[in-house]
Amino acid sequence: MSETDPAARAFEDLCAEMTVLRRSVEALPQAWRDNRPPDYTEDLARVVKAMNAVSTRMKAIEDTPTLKMTPQAYGQGIRQAGLSACQE
Structure with missing residues (x-):
């Protein structure tokens, strides 16, 4: 060739x-x-831990009886407290 x-x-x-x-x-x-790419495992673990803490606090707030009250029940409680204060 x-x-x-x-x-x-x-x-x-x-x-x-x-x-x-x-x-x-x-x-x-x-x-x-x-x-x-960088390993974000530690950062994500901190975020999850913080979110779990917030979730626990939110659950405690949600479980308070005051938040379960209707406006009418809340008003009734204020009236009762006012009457009690006047009677004393």
Whole structure:
């Protein structure tokens, strides 16, 4: 085959492309290690802990009897307290 043979030139080009491709594939594991995203496990654990604490406090607030009172019952309680204060 001569130097100007199109088949020989195409084969050489293919070999060059395969070399580049092989080097790229070989470099992938290191690139993945170098570009690994940060580990947010500790930050997320702190957020979850804080949210659980807030949830516990909110549950305690929700369970207070005052919040379960209707406006009419609340008004009745104020009236009763006022009457008691006047009677004393």
